[in-house]
Amino acid sequence: MSKEKNNISTTKKGLQSKKGLGWDNIYFIGIGGIGMSALARYFLAKNKCVAGYDKTKTAITDALSVLNIKIHFDDAVKNIDVKFLNPENTLVVYTPAIPKNHIELKYFKTNGFKVLKRSEVLGLITQNTFCLAVAGTHGKTTTTSILGHLMYECGVELTAFLGGISENYNSNLILKGTKVSVVEADEFDRSFLTLSPDLACITSMDADHLDIYGKASELVNSFKDFSKKIKPNGKLFVKNGLLLEGITYGIEDHSDYSIQNIKIENGSYVFDVKTPKTVLKNLEFNLPGRHNLSNALIALAMAVEYGCPYQQLAMALASYKGVKRRFTYQIKTEDLVFIDDYAHHPAEINAVYQAVTEMYPNKKVLAIFQPHLYSRTRDFIDDFAESLSLFNEIILLDIYPARELPIKGVTSKWLLDKINNTNKQLVSKSELLKTIHKSDAQIIITMGAGDIGAEVKHIKKQLDIAS
Incomplete structure (x- = not known):
């Protein structure tokens, strides 16, 4: 920790000679x-x-x-x-x-x-603003983009740095002023310790990035360190069940902020939100999945604590369109649905499964998954196998290495063998379109954080021709 603090101190000192980011x-x-x-x-x-x-x-x-x-x-x-x-x-x-x-x-x-x-620069940009930071191993990008959209629609002078392309703004930057900053607080490489937020949330602390942290307890410790970076008189929001002190939020529970009375109407969620002061009735949100409901809730809670008016927040929430590659509909017809998602961790795959089965019960689902990183595949091999086994049909692609060199024995074939489902296969990207064409699934989902995203347009074109 002392080394991290020294680095930040040196950075700030160096910038003073340039009169800020000069x-x-x-x-x-x-x-x-x-x-x-x-x-x-x-x-x-x-x-x-x-x-x-x-x-x-x-x-x-x-x-x-x-x-x-x-x-x-x-x-x-x-x-x-x-x-x-x-x-x-x-x-x-x-x-x-x-x-x-x-x-x-x-x-x-x-x-x-x-x-x-990058994280140091982001810390310097935001240090003289009122900063709202979203941390957690899952949900950061969607939550940050919801929060940025809510505050933008409420007229707040803000800059929001997003980890994905917002469907509302077709950008990963929302720029409407510099009084307030909305940022993702990324745990990778302990980057979020360069931030000093006024309001911060932690959505989850599931084990991840073990190539950086070594063990899950060290990852949890880094989130605890992040919670100490909040400015004096600032506020920390935590998902109910996490072992941290703060304002709690959850779904159908007794949290400080809680979603109640959930209904699905015309493919959208309609629900009430209990806040510490009131109950907001019949809010509407258009993204599928309980994980996205949770993301919407914490974004709403942070905007409420900032001071945004309830009525404007309700309208803004209903107009939120999502983030590209986060349960993004590529095709949505009565006969065929094609969804693309960034999911690259077992918990995220489980969230996608929950969302798709809630919205499309009793329909056959084909999951196409590209593992991301050899180390992550190795560290969560059994969890990946369990999550993927839930789908009716599974297609695996080879591991996307990103920044890593191969690890002996860690392959997609190893993962395939562990999946408890007979309707599974490993294919190359060159064989992918032909393999998809043979499936009779009504719901097709692509998942992964690698270059599978580049295949989406080809898959969509193939499916459009076939239909």
Whole structure:
């Protein structure tokens, strides 16, 4: 902990000489990441010169290029625009996913540039704002985007940094002022310890990122450390059942904020919310799944505690459309439903299963899953197998490695063998469309945090032709 504090102190001291974030040029290493690209958009809106590197060309980098942000995809200093090679007026931002032997990163670190992690920059941007932070191993992106939307619709002057593309704004940045900031507090690499929020929530503390933490208890300790980062007179919200002190929230229980009287009408939830002061009647929310109800509840609770008016909050909640790749409908007809979701942890897969079976009981469901990270697959192999076994039919893709090298014996075939369901198969991406075409499932779901998202448009096209 002392090392973390020293790093933050040094960072702030270094920034004081620049009068805050006073650099003219901001260079991003890993600019195509969802969190990095939100920062890139933010600095561009602040009239900074923005450029960057990423390993792979994607829809995110294409969208940034449309904004005239120069991006290259070969790790070489010669590719960097000369204006970004002056350490006096260039801030370099990188993601922890970048390897330590990255040529450009090593150049900047050894030539006098200010080089900061994305989380450090986010902490500096938000430190002089009223900050609302959403932490937890699941639900951060959806909760943050709901909260940002609620406060935007209530007229709050805010900047919201999202870990996904909001369907309401078609962006991962909501920019309406700088008085208030809404951010995801990411536990990966202990990044959230750079934040000092006024209001914060913790949605869950399930074991994850064990490649970073080693064991689940250390992950829990990091959330406890995060809870201590809240400013004096700030408030912590915790999901009922978590072993932390704070304002509680839950579904059909006796929490401080609780959802009651849940009904499903025309594919939407209608419910009441009990707050510490009143009961809000007949609220409407359009995302399926009890996990999304929980996300909506905590976003609503934080907005209420901030001071947003009830009537405007109710209208804003009903108009929320969701986040791309979070139970996103690609096709929705009487005969066929195709849903895409970012789920990459067993608890998230369980949440998807609960949502789809609640909305579509008695229909055959095909789950297509791409495991993300060798270490996560190894650490949760039995839990993954149990979660995937619930679906009627399962298609597995090979593990998406992201930042990792292969681990001996850790393969999708190993996971496939553990799934307790005879209707299962492992296929390559080149065989995927043909395999899907043979299925008679009425509900098709793609899940995973890797490049499976790039396959969605091809699957949708195939299904559209077939129907």
